[in-house]
Amino acid sequence: MTSEIEIVMLGTGGGRFATITQKRRTAGIRIVSEGLNLHLDPGPGALVYSISEGLSPEKLDAVFVSHCHPDHYTDAEVLIEAMTRGMTQKRGTLVADKSVLRGSSVCGPSISKYHQRMVEHTIEAVPNMKFELSNVNISVTEARHTDPDAVGFKFETAEFGGFAYTSDTEYFEGIGRLYDGVRLLILCVMRPSGKPWKGHMTTDDAMRIVEESRPERVILTHLGMQMLFKGPEKEAKLVEERTGVPTIAAVDGMRISFGEEIHVQTKLGNAQQGLSRFVDSSEI
Ligand SMILES: [Zn+2]
Ligand SMILES: [Zn+2]
Numbered sequence: 404m405t406s407e408i409e410i411v412m413l414g415t416g417g418g419r420f421a422t423i424t425q426k427r428r429t430a431g432i433r434i435v436s437e438g439l440n441l442h443l444d445p446g447p448g449a450l451v452y453s454i455s456e457g458l459s460p461e462k463l464d465a466v467f468v469s470h471c472h473p474d475h476y477t478d479a480e481v482l483i484e485a486m487t488r489g490m491t492q493k494r495g496t497l498v499a500d501k502s503v504l505r506g507s508s509v510c511g512p513s514i515s516k517y518h519q520r521m522v523e524h525t526i527e528a529v530p531n532m533k534f535e536l537s538n539v540n541i542s543v544t545e546a547r548h549t550d551p552d553a554v555g556f557k558f559e560t561a562e563f564g565g566f567a568y569t570s571d572t573e574y575f576e577g578i579g580r581l582y583d584g585v586r587l588l589i590l591c592v593m594r595p596s597g598k599p600w601k602g603h604m605t606t607d608d609a610m611r612i613v614e615e616s617r618p619e620r621v622i623l624t625h626l627g628m629q630m631l632f633k634g635p636e637k638e639a640k641l642v643e644e645r646t647g648v649p650t651i652a653a654v655d656g657m658r659i660s661f662g663e664e665i666h667v668q669t670k671l672g673n674a675q676q677g678l679s680r681f682v683d684s685s686e687i
Contacts, residue, residue, distance in 0.1 A: 579615020
């Protein structure tokens with residue numbers, strides 16, 4: 404019997420202005436299963452918030468970087484330093500798109516050769532690729548973004564089925580099919596409804612993807628400044644009302660346990676005074 408997978412939303416902000424102002428953290432997502440501890444899209448703050456949330460970066464087995472924008476890659480090198488025991492052991496797996504590893508005409512590379520050499524396995528992620536890490540089957544999904552090499556990821560377990568992360572992408576014909584059958588869909592919704600931006604996802608696009616893929620639950624994250632001003636909770640409600648699929652807007656520090664059931668816990672209270680508590684919001 405496999406234990407549940409814990410998905411920790413270390414950061415929920417996305418885009419330049421949410422990053423610069425840190426209106427929301429940009430630390431990415433930690434995914435911890437029985438045999439796998441991976442950090443997905445470690446933007447600015449990934450190292451600091453991993454430690455403050457009690458998730459030692461030295462326990463990492465893998466670092467995933469979906470594309471070559473700073474809100475997704477800046478802390479990748481320090482996390483690799485932690486994963487490789489301070490660069491003393493060749494250890495762990497780095498999964499990243501071509502622009503992050505080798506550069507392209509528009510960006511990158513964003514992880515130095517020195518760091519890439521210390522990782523035991525490097526996987527250049529291209530759409531439709533599949534591989535396995537510690538009993539988790541991973542598929543690379545297509546994303547259409549301003550980094551043309553950007554990708555998303557789908558994670559599947561034999562026991563509990565799958566969850567997925569779209570990364571930054573615009574809506575395109577067929578995107579919903581990529582996430583067909585996934586139980587939990589984590590969408591990078593940078594913009595609110597009615598505010599389209601080429602290469603990025605709005606709440607309207609999110610609705611179409613959810614309608615097409617019909618997951619059990621949806622989390623909106625990677626929230627941009629306009630989304631934050633508009634109110635991510637209201638936008639999540641729009642998705643839920645339109646699609647009938649329970650949808651919540653992520654908040655920093657949110658923990659999702661993915662097992663037979665999907666539970667979401669939100670940290671409330673004043674962490675600075677050590678008065679934090681967890682509230683089970685799975686019924687929201
Ligand atoms: Zn982004
Ligand atoms: Zn991006």
